Amino acid sequence: MVEKLLADVVIIGGGYFGAAAAYHLATKGFKTVLVEQGEVAGGASGGNFGRVQLQDAEPGLSLELSLAGWQRLLRLQEELDIDIEFRRSGSLIVATNHQEWTELQEEQQKKIKAGLNIELLEGREVTRREPLLNGELVVGASYSLEAQLNPFKLIYAFLNKAAAQGCEVLENTPALGFEVANGKIKEVITSRGKIAAGTVVVAAGAWTRTLVKAVGLDLPIDFIWGEALVTEKAGPLLRNYFSLASFFASEQSGADGYQVSLCCTCSTAGNLLVGETMTAGSPGELADEAGYRSRQENLPFLVQELARFFPALVSLKAIRSWRVPVACTRDHRPYLGFWGPENMLVAAGFKSSAIMTPIAGEIIAELVAGSCRFDLSEFKEARARWAN
Numbered sequence: 001m002v003e004k005l006l007a008d009v010v011i012i013g014g015g016y017f018g019a020a021a022a023y024h025l026a027t028k029g030f031k032t033v034l035v036e037q038g039e040v041a042g043g044a045s046g047g048n049f050g051r052v053q054l055q056d057a058e059p060g061l062s063l064e065l066s067l068a069g070w071q072r073l074l075r076l077q078e079e080l081d082i083d084i085e086f087r088r089s090g091s092l093i094v095a096t097n098h099q100e101w102t103e104l105q106e107e108q109q110k111k112i113k114a115g116l117n118i119e120l121l122e123g124r125e126v127t128r129r130e131p132l133l134n135g136e137l138v139v140g141a142s143y144s145l146e147a148q149l150n151p152f153k154l155i156y157a158f159l160n161k162a163a164a165q166g167c168e169v170l171e172n173t174p175a176l177g178f179e180v181a182n183g184k185i186k187e188v189i190t191s192r193g194k195i196a197a198g199t200v201v202v203a204a205g206a207w208t209r210t211l212v213k214a215v216g217l218d219l220p221i222d223f224i225w226g227e228a229l230v231t232e233k234a235g236p237l238l239r240n241y242f243s244l245a246s247f248f249a250s251e252q253s254g255a256d257g258y259q260v261s262l263c264c265t266c267s268t269a270g271n272l273l274v275g276e277t278m279t280a281g282s283p284g285e286l287a288d289e290a291g292y293r294s295r296q297e298n299l300p301f302l303v304q305e306l307a308r309f310f311p312a313l314v315s316l317k318a319i320r321s322w323r324v325p326v327a328c329t330r331d332h333r334p335y336l337g338f339w340g341p342e343n344m345l346v347a348a349g350f351k352s353s354a355i356m357t358p359i360a361g362e363i364i365a366e367l368v369a370g371s372c373r374f375d376l377s378e379f380k381e382a383r384a385r386w387a388n
């Protein structure tokens, strides 16, 4: 048991958003405690590719925050004083048929009008940018210069800086429920005791929906199981992050309930990261350890897709695969703001996470301090039912 703790803010979850919130809150002088049910970066954030994605942002507030996040990331490495392996590199979203290409161009034209620097490429120009790509499968692609970072380094950098400013990080400490009185959370009940909290930040990713049910709130934050693999080091074989336009279309191809949409990139260290198969998750599965093991029967789909698009890469040896639950929402907008009890702030369901991380952390700290420079009402729009 921990001694009875008192905190200005208790953060639940040690992924991208919990860690960013911890850093920004501690920097503002809030006495902050972060509880993580396992190890920090043990959820979706430890299973992602670290791509800083601008061109797949939803127009509107998500795009505005992505642009603000991009500006923050350009100077974050200096601020955190650690190499988070932030490197500029291109991103190609590839259309493989004429319908996808038409839709992709329409979608990207809106973002170009909103100020994003996106190029629309056809034919040979695509393979000129990515020479190992099988050009026979490509109709067109959108390209933008984005970036890559190391998610573990970013999360640990945030948390080390937060800890240096007094934030307490408690791993292996699941939040189990809440003591609520007069419409406010008084205490967070954890496996190691209760923590009295002025504000509670729920940044629990795919687990958010289940957790907030404890206060009578039903937030439609769903999740998918995402599965990926990493190969041995081979150097910078790909110039860009590669993904398929079909990933962003509502209907994706797949077999037996699995959706398969190839995306791949080279890490700074030179490993090839290959994703991803997706399966819709249901909350009951989150408590079952077996769910977190990668499905050997799915991985051949990924290898098949890699062989089709990048025949030269298929001989690389896979060294590890994983399966993680990733929160998502039907309208592709996150939950970011106060919901339910008046002192409960939710930050979950982000579509592009790495790019949003620092700006979401700043927003959370501003909201806790009582004044936020962004109008977040687009994310509210009658999306939840507060049942208390």
Ligand SMILES: Cc1cc2nc3c(=O)[nH]c(=O)nc-3n(C[C@H](O)[C@H](O)[C@H](O)COP(=O)(O)OP(=O)(O)OC[C@H]3O[C@@H](n4cnc5c(N)ncnc54)[C@H](O)[C@@H]3O)c2cc1C
Pocket (backbone or CB within 6 Å): 012, 013, 014, 015, 016, 017, 018, 035, 036, 037, 038, 039, 040, 041, 042, 043, 044, 045, 046, 047, 048, 049, 050, 051, 052, 053, 173, 174, 175, 176, 203, 204, 205, 206, 207, 208, 211, 225, 226, 227, 228, 275, 276, 324, 325, 326, 327, 347, 348, 349, 350, 351, 352, 353, 354, 355
């Ligand atoms: C293969 C793959 C590649 C991806 N690549 C990218 C990419 O390149 N760029 C990008 O932006 N996004 C990418 N994503 C998506 C990205 O990983 C997620 O959107 C992001 O990590 C979500 O961060 P989070 O902090 O909300 O959730 P998480 O990282 O899941 O963090 C939530 C944390 O809360 C903890 N928790 C839950 N319940 C409790 C509780 N009751 N008590 C205490 N702790 C609790 C969990 O253990 C977890 O650590 C990828 C996803 C996959 C599957």
